[in-house]
Amino acid sequence: MKFQVDDLTVNAATGAVSIERDEVADAPLVVLLHGAGMDRTVWSQQTRWLAHHDTRALAVDLPGHGGSEGPAITSIGELAAWTARLAEALGGPVHLVGHSMGAFIALEAAAATPDRIASVVLMGVGAAMPVHPDLQTAADADDPLAAALMAGWMHGPDQRFGLNPTPGMSMTGTSRAVIEACPPGVLGPDLAACAAYGGAVDAATVLTCPVTIILGTLDRMTPRKAAQPLLDAMPSATIVELPDSGHAPMMEEPGAVRRVLGDHLGRLAA
């Protein structure tokens, strides 16, 4: 679907069902936020499932990504403020599901605008997200090497072998193609925004909404131990560790992530 935030068009996948159907009028609004240089389609194993399981799900394209109008927003703080305005445009508090850069955005939005954010689910996240200098250089130059480097690192080492839960598809090939499709001049600033964000632990300390964190044991971009300061700052968060996932559990263990999302929303409804 397309809608407006700040007079700019935002595109979101809604699992091919309208979020405006009467029967879901009171269902939770779930907004899925992608990571640096990616788009809504990273959630293809969750969006349509959520949409058919009593939620109003929107996997959005961040400004300047996928089908959303630019310019891209270049700091986590401003992206979080944009997310709050997005929640307002949708007419209600939203549950945020964030991956990597999207997890930082969710964390910051929940801390800064608690009235707009009902809960957060984070994955592929650490207290900080340092970016390899060669990756930053390639991304700044819009060199396709950046997509290849990210596609290689963002999945667990077993994805060098493959065996994608989606029959016939190459996970690293798909991730690379998503990042390659990122408009020029967007990936570099995205990565720089991740590297520059130093507010994760502070945000985690002040936020009050329910939090679930999914940790991939094989995550090489935000290694398991890099998440510890975040976990320490949120003693009441629900922590789920997925042993076969790297940095992108929504692709690597899509079924487990669906279950965690269902459990998270179920706990809140109870």
Add this chain to the structure above:
Amino acid sequence: MIEPDSHRFDTRALHAGQRPDPVTGSRAVPIHQTTSFVFDSVDHASGLFNLEISGHLYSRISNPTVAVLEERIASLEGGVGGVCTSSGQAAFHLALATILGAGDHVVASRNIYGGSHNMLNLTMPRFGITTTFVDPRDPQAFAEAIRPETRLVFAETLGNPGIEVLDIAAVADVAHGAGLPLAVDSTFATPYLIRPIEHGADIVIHSVTKFLGGHGVAIGGIVVDGGRFDWAADGKFPTLSEPYDGYHGITFTEEFGPAALSMRARAEGLRDFGGCMSPANAFYLLQGVETLPVRMARHVENTLRVIDMLDGHDAVSWISHPAHPSHPDHDLAKRLYPKGAGAILSFGVHGGRDAGRKFIEAVDLASHLANVGDAKTLVIHPGSTTHQQMSAEDLAAAGIGEELVRLSVGLEDPDDICDDLSRALRASQR
């Protein structure tokens, strides 16, 4: 500069798409000889049928053994995914049927496999899809044949019968300039010799029957999705960018992005046309793909030896292979095919149709049959077999002289191949 973390080509030929079976420890890819897969629950079943979640449900749509071959070839080609089919022809049909509808038009190379030519020239028009054929050596000819209703540009990376070498990047530029995808049949080349997606192709089709399978034991095909083409850019490809009633209004580009084509090809094409690959065939073909790098290197090496021998033979009037300096694409092939331009060649036998027939009767090691890409050396003389009804003039128009012999060079000792051919050539002149 740091390198992407991925296995290299030869390693992926052996491993991509598979990990040892966690339940049994099976190292080889198991043959999942089953039609169907049990559901965990009603919710799981409805999720699978509704494309909410992915997984196997029925072997017409997907099968774990076939999926290994799909993911492996997709990985070798550098694509986002693949859909295997019962034959190379079924793969070509699946690609066409997924992208095109009645009223659409194709611009295709005129030097393509006869079966593909028949499909475009004779069969597809019955379904409202027409084709203009052009010279594959002339990118401008592709540009000039594009019409408002054109939706696809198609050619072979190494053509038929003259091993015309496609300048993939130049033709991709023409296609993309008109907002169209370029699909290539790369059967003769295999991803070992060229990876068309790296040069700008959007879809790669293979008859896996040939060098990928490599042993002449099973028929199969694949459509590899490059994942780079923007199907939603201007509304030209409604099967991918418009809601589809077949799955409650799903829009494939919206939900699946770069995987839109492969997802639609499987979810609609295999579901409705049913041209799926069997798990047993996938297993046979996987055995071939595992050794593709070593086999193709030897195929090419033997081919160069054969070309050398033919070059010096009195009974040979001409040789058509890009490695031979007389070939019009000799220089282009050097640039695009540093490892060699394949193991299929044709040559002329002095004495025309009659000499061609005598040559074929006299070969002993080379097998006389209608196939290419076997581990064994194969030979055919179209003038006395597949094209025997055609007049000399019609043959010439099809680029097939009466004297033409086509050879698919195998993996035998090259001296034995050369001895056999050279003896048969002498016999042809008696």
